[in-house]
Amino acid sequence: MLVFAKVVDLRGFAPAARQLGLTTSAVSRAVARLESHLGVKLLNRTTRSVSLTELGAEVYPGCARIAQTAREVSALAGRYAMVPQGRVRVSAPTVFGEVWLARQLPAFLARWPEVEVDLTLIDRMVDLADEGYDLAIRIATPGSLSPGLVARALFEMSYRLVAAPAYLAAHGEPQSPPELATHRCIYLGYGPFQDRLDFERDGHEPVSVRVRGPLTINNSKGILSTVEAGLGIGIVPDFTSAEALDGQRLRSLFPDWRLVGGYGVRTVHAVYSPSRFLPQKVRVLIDHLAAAGSAH
Structure with missing residues (x-):
């Protein structure tokens, strides 16, 4: 059910496989097992795309809720872990990432050796949920941040x-x-x-x-x-x-x-999707960047 929800969210077996750390064939087999267990067809498959069947559209919301509950349970465990660990996927504007952000990471990784950072430098506004990012850096004027995200100001730039x-x-x-x-x-x-x-x-x-x-x-x-x-x-x-x-x-x-x-002056923000439980690995990275920003 978790794999099926991810295939629907990312609109394909290959992107779901990349985010889940599985092979495309393993993802396809997982969905096939779910269809076999339920005795119904959930997805229409072509060489280029997948789409929900009528029943698949009714099944998906329940699977999505299960996936969200699983993420919250995992985040809750991470929140109370003694040592933050795991991979943090971060997106940032290219020049800012090269000049400022990348220089802050060696000290962070030395402080938290169980955390890995997957940094993507790209000059477009990524969709955190759809593209699987834990955190993004946005440089914005007042009122221009995307609604629906939690933002923490790091520093002002001019x-x-x-x-x-x-x-x-x-x-x-x-x-x-x-x-x-x-x-x-x-x-x-x-x-x-x-x-x-x-x-x-x-x-x-x-x-x-x-x-x-x-x-x-x-x-x-x-x-x-x-x-x-x-x-x-x-x-x-x-x-x-x-x-x-x-x-x-x-x-x-x-x-x-x-x-x-x-x-005019802009503010550098760390933004993330709202969640009841922010994973410790993300929290400590934001805290580190905020501390570095205060010395900017």
Whole structure:
């Protein structure tokens, strides 16, 4: 019944087999045994897809409830285990995962050697339940998180304007946001990240500037590489530029001004599906990331 529910949830024998750690043939045999036991056909099978029969659609909700109860029992056991253990499947945006998240994992795995982390770096919003993830990292503006998920804020991130000393020596260092209009700027150039920069500063009127440049890149590490090469002034997340700024390969511009609007402050969240019992392996990972975020 658990295997049958998983096949229906993931719409196929192969994805169910991957998530259950079984072979596709073992999953097929399990469903066949259930059909034989009940004396009915539950699934219509083709080479490309499976679909529920009329009776299968009536049987599925009961099997799904059994599967959910089994997950809750397992989570309850994990919650009270002395040592968190097992695999945690995590999804995160590519650059954030490469630059910040991956660096937090060695210390976590040293602290909890019985836990394994399966990290997927992907620039799309995964469906935690359907795709079998325990945890996802989302960088969101207020009110933009998906409903129906539990979210824990890790830290706030902001965008910075950075430039290489060589570029500033050759083209001059802008002293205020309006001067950006005469410089080459490199930015993300999609969605809310367009060529308009909105600034605020305590005691001053807000400022909006249209910027231009020879290049837009949909990846902040790519922007950082071109900025370090002296191509222009880049607009990147603070976690992306921190190492280059600390190493004085780049300089930060307008530290007294705040970017708002499309490049406004965002919050990094750890999100997970609601459950009465959050497994210990997931809980300790979230706690570790929150502690690292507080030092950000």
